[in-house]
Amino acid sequence: MNNTDTKLTANAVIAETLDKATATDPDLLVVTCDSRGSAGLNAFTNAHPDRTIEMGIAEQNAVTVAAGMAHEGKHPFVFSPAPFLSMRSIEQVKVDVAFNKNNVKLIGISGGNSYTWLGNTHHSLNDVAITRAIPDLEVYQPCDKYQVKALFKYLLTSDKPAYVRVGKRKLDNVYHEDFEFVPGKATTIREGKDICLISTGEMLYFTLEAAKNLSELGIEAEVVDLGSIKPLDTEKIAELAQRFDHLVTVEEHDVINGIGAAVATEVAKYAYAKLDILGFPDEPAIQGSQDDVFHYYGLDAEGITNSVKNILSK
Amino acid sequence: MNTLDLKKKAVQLRKNTWQLIYNHKNGHTGSCLSCADILVALYYGVMNQTLDNLNDPDIDTYIQSKGHAVEIWYEILADKGYIKQEDLDNGYSTFNTPFIGHPTTEIKGMEFHTGSLGHGLGLGVGVALASKMNHSKKRTFVLMGDGEQAEGSIWEAAMAAGNYNLDNLIAIVDHNELQISGTTNTVMRSNPLTDKYRAFGWDVQEVNGNDVEALVEILSKENNTNKPRVIIAHTVKGKGVSFAENRADWHHKIPTEEEYQKALKEFDAQMEALENE
Structure with missing residues (x-):
């Protein structure tokens, strides 16, 4: 699964995908919060000033x-650093976007721990x-x-509001060019029989690497x-929880309340499956x-x- | 509609609102009475919106940011045939009803769910911006409260409207100087609103917001300024009911039976006076 071809940031792929989409979607807009540079959108906004709404x-x-x-x-894609878009504007997201069913795509850039020492x-x-929870x-x-590209192809045709979190780093490749994104579908990218690791975003690559290490240990x-965190592939999780x-x-x-919690809600229905949640502890994160x-x-x-070794040796 | 008919319409709709709130023991009485003339001016004298042309992209949009004053809006939409009067009278604040205490898109003519304060102006900026991009003739009217002016999001939206020269956006502040806990000057001083909006790049107009004739005139006035326009409408909270006027506690107070009957007589007297004009 691990390809060796060029690594790209999510931002670069998004900018290119949206740029291509301007040819077919006359209503596509990019809304920025003094964030064109951080979103990698300078080329897009220079090429399409009439598609760019700067909100400061x-x-x-x-x-x-x-x-x-x-x-x-209009089909606005709002770009802002994920911490601000997801917290400062959350009531606007709840009321004006989701509750009002307005087709706004919220793109949280530099998500997770991407800003490091900031x-x-x-x-x-x-x-x-x-x-x-909305x-x-x-x-x-x-x-x-590949998943970013396929996801944005879907977002460009979907009329449903969505929040997307991407990070800053050049992404390791997991899929191939032919990857098709289906909302609500979880994908097995490596088969195994001893334990099931479920991950998302940039962590997925590290999880795959861990699976390789584990394989060497038998x-x-x-x-x-x-x-696709929401909609959630509850059928697939139910199947995994039983297998x-x-x-x-x-x-x-x-x-607290990330994908671990989403998965736990389903796994809890199958009392014999044990679930461990790996993530950032509930504390201000260490800097580095x-x-x-x-x-x-x-x-x-x-x-x-x-x-995983510890979990299995218990 | 001539001025006399507009005045009569305002009295009738105030009375209907008073009855609706009394019958269901629910509603924002003082707030509705305060902005009744503004809504009457918009719906019967200014906007080109009717039940039949609602989906036309060139037709005016009304956004009520002070969503709690919804009962007067329901009465207007019922009077104009957007909704059935009977459905409103029977359904308001009942189980699983679309007729709730804030505007909802389940009601024909209400384009946005509002209620959380400080959202309407930004929505209006979005509609007005898109209207310009779409080369639409649509005008967007946004009604706000004066207590609501404390919301920071209003000033983000005000700055953006000025920045984008949205001369197709008309904001109205229902400036009755009262909010739920007292006067707007004691709770959080928003005055002088005129200077604030002017500083944000707006064309600022002031009007007696309970004078329906003056409202129609100023709301219809062409905007040649290349700026968004705000109308500071000086109103009386509880207008039309002598004992509720200028009283903060009537923000969402429900009349007793005695108060109810007393106000009905006042509305009837107002109507009679207009008929004798």
Whole structure:
């Protein structure tokens, strides 16, 4: 599954996908909050000034104005750092976007721990928890360039509101060019019989690496991609909960109410399956490079490998 | 509709609202009475919206940011045939009803769910921006409260409207100087609103917001300023019911039977006076 071709950031893929879509979608708009540069949208906004709505550093208003424009038939994609879009504007997301069923796509950039030393004001380790609790809002966290591209193809044709979280780093490749995104579908990307690892976004690659390490130790882990966090593939999780004695979720998110909690809700229906949730502990995160921070919290390949070994040896 | 008919319409709709709130023991009495003339001016004298052309992209949009004053809006939509009077009278604030205490898109003519304050102006900015992009002739009217002016999101929206020169956006502040806990000057001083909006790049107009003739005139006035327009409408909270006027506690107070009957007599006297004009 692990390809060797060029690694790209999610932002680069998104900008290119939206740029191509301008040829066929006259209503496509990009709404920015003084965030064109961070979103990698300078080329897009220079090429399409008439498609660019700059709202300044005012995330709440950006979301509400986008909702008003969507009401008039526009297709706005709002870009802002994930911590601000998912927290500062959350009431606008709940009311003006989701409750009013306005077709606004909310793109949380530089998500999770991406901002490293900029500190906890800039980290978004609660965004999945809060967005997935809002009715009529879809939540996605793509893992590689192929999934980003396929997800945005879907978003461009869907009329449903959605929140997407992407990070800053160049993404390792998990899928191939022919990947097709289906909302509400969890995908097995590695088969195994001993334990099931479920992950999403950038953590998926580390989870896959951990599965390889485990294989060398004689533990065959199944790896499942939960890029579609909401809608949730409850059927697939039910099947996994019945097939495996142990499941582990891995996410770049607070352990409270992220994908672990989403999976737990389903797993709880099958009392014999044991679930462990790996993620950021419920505390202000330690500061450092993303790799160092992941290592510290046991969220790199080595940490995930060790956790799984411990879980299975209990 | 001539001025006399507009005035009569306002009295009739105030009376209907008073009855609806009394019958169901639910509603924002003082707030509805305060902005009744503004809604009457918009729906019977200014906007080109009717039941039949609602989906036309060039037709005016009304957004009620002070969503709690919904009962007067229901009465207007019933009077104009958007909804059935009977459905409203029987259904308001009953189990599983669309007729709730805030505007909802389940009601024909209500384009947005509102209720959480400070959202309407931003929605109006979005509609007005998109209307310009779509080369639409639509005008967007947004009614706000004056207590609501404390919401920061209003000033984000006000800044954006000025920045984008949205001369197709008309905001109205129902400026009765009262909110649920007291006067707007004691709860959180928003005055002077005129200077604030002017500083944000708006064309600012002031009007007696309970004078339906003056409202129609100012709301219909062409905007040649290249700026969004705000109308500071000086109103009386509880207008039309002598004992409820200028009283903060009538924000959402339900009349007793005695108060109910007394106000009905006042409405009837107002109507009689207009008929003798």
